Amino acid sequence: MFAVRNARNFCNKLSTMKDQIPFSSDFIFRQLFDTTSSTYTYLLADTDTREAVLIDPVFEHAERDFQLCKDLNLKLKYAMNTHMHADHITGTGFLKKLTNCKSLISKASGADADIHVDESDAVTFGRHKLQIFATPGHTNGCITYYSTEQGIAFTGDTLLIRGCGRTDFQEGNSETLYHSVHKKIFTLPPATKLYPAHDYKGLTSTTVDEEKRLNPRLTKNLQEFVKIMDNLNLPYPKMIDKAVPANKVCGVFELSPQ
Numbered sequence: 438m439f440a441v442r443n444a445r446n447f448c449n450k451l452s453t454m455k456d457q458i459p460f461s462s463d464f465i466f467r468q469l470f471d472t473t474s475s476t477y478t479y480l481l482a483d484t485d486t487r488e489a490v491l492i493d494p495v496f497e498h499a500e501r502d503f504q505l506c507k508d509l510n511l512k513l514k515y516a517m518n519t520h521m522h523a524d525h526i527t528g529t530g531f532l533k534k535l536t537n538c539k540s541l542i543s544k545a546s547g548a549d550a551d552i553h554v555d556e557s558d559a560v561t562f563g564r565h566k567l568q569i570f571a572t573p574g575h576t577n578g579c580i581t582y583y584s585t586e587q588g589i590a591f592t593g594d595t596l597l598i599r600g601c602g603r604t605d606f607q608e609g610n611s612e613t614l615y616h617s618v619h620k621k622i623f624t625l626p627p628a629t630k631l632y633p634a635h636d637y638k639g640l641t642s643t644t645v646d647e648e649k650r651l652n653p654r655l656t657k658n659l660q661e662f663v664k665i666m667d668n669l670n671l672p673y674p675k676m677i678d679k680a681v682p683a684n685k686v687c688g689v690f691e692l693s694p695q
């Protein structure tokens with residue numbers, strides 16, 4: 438009986454993995470990394486129009502990201518953030534100097550940008566589209582970018598792999614984060630691939646199904662979750678005093694990292 442149940446559970450897991458949608462042949466996806474802040478930057482593009490977007494670019498890598506766009510013959514349309522970061526300076530300001538791109542962030546972030554977005558807005562590049570979900574909790578202005586067609590979501594610091602963003606600075610609120618994850622991210626199809634803004638253990642992506650089963654914080658009930666978040670006792674990010682003021686004005690604009 439035990440063996441049968443185990444086999445059934447295993448098959449259920451495999452079927453969820455089988456449901457994963459492969460990227461369309463006209464969709465470019467690159468995951469880039471900053472080893473200092475463990476930040477992921479994502480380059481997405483349309484192979485036909487060559488329009489591209491960068492999610493969560495890092496200041497020190499703006500030239501790398503610009504060069505990659507050039508190498509792939511892409512026109513950067515938007516340099517956009519999932520939230521006003523506290524641990525690194527965004528590359529959006531620098532990328533605006535290097536290209537004709539526009540910066541984009543949520544209205545609720547309180548940060549400057551060319552374009553402000555909100556729940557139910559969408560970002561398009563070529564024929565591709567990212568829907569925007571407001572997923573506050575780590576900060577007030579946290580958003581998740583979601584592509585139904587590709588079956589992927591960029592969760593910023595709202596949901597990390599087997600973790601989540603801390604809620605002890607900026608406008609952090611653990612109850613709000615819990616509801617953002619449970620009502621927005623966890624209601625996406627189980628096979629949706631999730632790409633966070635950071636990972637500190639070398640993992641690169643997860644799925645809704647995986648996190649609903651395995652996230653050590655978000656599988657708990659609200660009360661237990663709040664208690665966990667109240668007791669994380671993490672040191673403040675080293676860059677916070679520099680990063681937050683810079684990110685409030687869309688990053689810095691000098692042409693070279695110091």
Ligand SMILES: N[C@@H](CCC(=O)N[C@@H](CCS)C(=O)NCC(=O)O)C(=O)O
Pocket residue numbers: 474522523524594600601602603604635671672673674675676
């Ligand atoms: N040590 C790093 C900061 C690490 C950190 O605080 N990460 C944030 C996300 C970036 S704002 C976080 O929410 N972590 C959650 C967790 O459980 O680790 C540094 O000094 O920059």
Ligand SMILES: [Fe+2]
Pocket residue numbers: 520521522523524575594602
């Ligand atoms: Fe953050």
